[in-house]
Amino acid sequence: MSTFSIRDLEHLSGIKAHTIRIWEQRYELIKPKRTETNIRYYDDRDLKLILNVALLKENGVKISKIAEMTEGEMQREVLKLTERNLHHPEQIHALTISMVDLDEERFEKIISTNILKLGFEKTMMNVIYPFLSKIGILWQTGAINPAQEHFISNLVRQKLIVAIDGQYSVASDKAKxxxxxxxxxxxxxxxxxxxxxxxxxxxxxxxxxxxxxxxxxxxxxxxxxxxxxxxxxxxxxxxxxxxxxxxxxxxxxxxxxxxxxxxxxxxxxxxxxxxxxxxxxxxxxxxxxxxxxxxxxx
The missing domain is CATH 3.40.50.280 (Cobalamin-binding domain)
Incomplete structure (x- = not known):
C-alpha cells in the first residue's frame, strides 16, 4: 500500500493542504494515520477519497453535502460525472483513481469514452499527456509506486500501438x-x-x-x-x-x-x-x- 503526505494529496487533487486540514477538523472527512514518530500520513483509500471530494466540489456539490455521503454514494456520484462530463480535469481525476486502484476496466472505459467523443489525438493531447506528466512527477517524488506507474504506462502504450497500426498506408514516393x-x-x-x-x-x-x-x-x-x-x-x-x-x-x-x-x-x-x-x-x-x-x- 502506498503512503502519502498531505502535500502529495494537494498535488494530486489540487486542494490546498490548509483546506484539507480544515475539512479534517470540521467534517471529519478524512483521518490521517500517524507513524510511530507521530508523523501524519495518508493511504490509498484517503487519496481516492480526496480525489472524489475534489471532483464533486469542482462540479458544484457543497462540501457539507459531500461530508454526509457514504463512500459508496460518493463513488456513484463521481462515476455519473465522469461518464457525462468530458472536461479534462474531471477525466484526469478519474484516471488517477483508476491508477491508484490498478483498475484496468475503469481506465479502458474512460479512455474509450474520450476517444469516441474527442478522437484519439485530442484525447492524447488533452487528457493522457497531462495525466502522464502529473504521475511522472509523483513517481519521481515517491508519491506513487513503480507498479502503479508501470500499470498506466503499459496501458497507454497498448493504445498507442493500436492507433499506430490503424494508420498503415502506402506512402507516396515524395513523402518525407x-x-x-x-x-x-x-x-x-x-x-x-x-x-x-x-x-x-x-x-x-x-x-x-x-x-x-x-x-x-x-x-x-x-x-x-x-x-x-x-x-x-x-x-x-x-x-x-x-x-x-x-x-x-x-x-x-x-x-x-x-x-x-x-x-x-x-x-x-x-x-x-x-x-x-x-x-x-x-x-x-x-x-x-x-x-x-x-x-x-x-
Whole structure:
C-alpha cells in the first residue's frame, strides 16, 4: 500500500493542504494515520477519497453535502460525472483513481469514452499527456509506486500501438522520411510512439527504432535509408554534462538531415543548437512542423 503526505494529496487533487486540514477538523472527512514518530500520513483509500471530494466540489456539490455521503454514494456520484462530463480535469481525476486502484476496466472505459467523443489525438493531447506528466512527477517524488506507474504506462502504450497500426498506408514516393529513436540507455518511449502516430497520420514514412539505440546502429540505418529527419526524445539520457556533445555528434554525423529533439534533457537547457537541429518544447510544435513539411497532392 502506498503512503502519502498531505502535500502529495494537494498535488494530486489540487486542494490546498490548509483546506484539507480544515475539512479534517470540521467534517471529519478524512483521518490521517500517524507513524510511530507521530508523523501524519495518508493511504490509498484517503487519496481516492480526496480525489472524489475534489471532483464533486469542482462540479458544484457543497462540501457539507459531500461530508454526509457514504463512500459508496460518493463513488456513484463521481462515476455519473465522469461518464457525462468530458472536461479534462474531471477525466484526469478519474484516471488517477483508476491508477491508484490498478483498475484496468475503469481506465479502458474512460479512455474509450474520450476517444469516441474527442478522437484519439485530442484525447492524447488533452487528457493522457497531462495525466502522464502529473504521475511522472509523483513517481519521481515517491508519491506513487513503480507498479502503479508501470500499470498506466503499459496501458497507454497498448493504445498507442493500436492507433499506430490503424494508420498503415502506402506512402507516396515524395513523402518525407523520419527515423525515430531513443538514445542508448533511454527507455521512456511513450512520447516517441505518439510522435510515430502523428507523423504516420500525416502520410509520412517512419522507421521506428525504439528504445536504447546504440549510435553505431543509428549510423547503419541512416546509411541505408537516408532520412529527411531524425527524431529523438531525451528524457533521462544523455545527462546534463553529456547532452551538448550528443547533440553536436548528431549534427556532425548526419549533416544532410534535420535533427528533431525534445525531452527533459534538451528543453530549457542552455544548449547551442547547430543549424540542422531543432528543439521542440511542446507536442503542438511537432504537429505544426510535420504538417508544414508533409507532402500533399494539392
Amino acid at each position: 522520411k523520419y527515423v525515430l529513436f531513443l538514445p542508448e540507455g533511454e527507455l521512456h518511449e511513450l512520447s516517441l510512439l505518439f510522435a510515430d502516430y502523428i507523423i504516420k497520420s500525416r502520410k509520412n514514412k517512419t522507421i521506428f527504432l525504439g528504445q536504447s539505440l546504440p549510435f553505431i546502429d543509428l549510423e547503419a540505418v541512416y546509411d541505408v535509408h537516408q532520412p529527411d529527419y531524425l527524431l529523438a526524445v531525451l528524457t533521462t539520457v544523455p545527462g546534463p554534462r553529456e547532452v551538448q556533445a550528443y547533440v553536436d555528434r548528431l549534427s556532425k554525423h548526419f549533416p544532410d538531415s534535420t535533427i528533431l529533439l525534445t525531452g527533459y534533457q534538451v528543453i530549457g537547457q542552455d544548449l547551442e543548437t547547430p543549424e540542422n537541429v531543432e528543439i521542440f518544447t511542446r507536442l503542438e510544435q511537432l504537429i505544426t512542423f510535420v504538417e508544414e513539411n508533409s507532402f500533399t497532392l494539392a
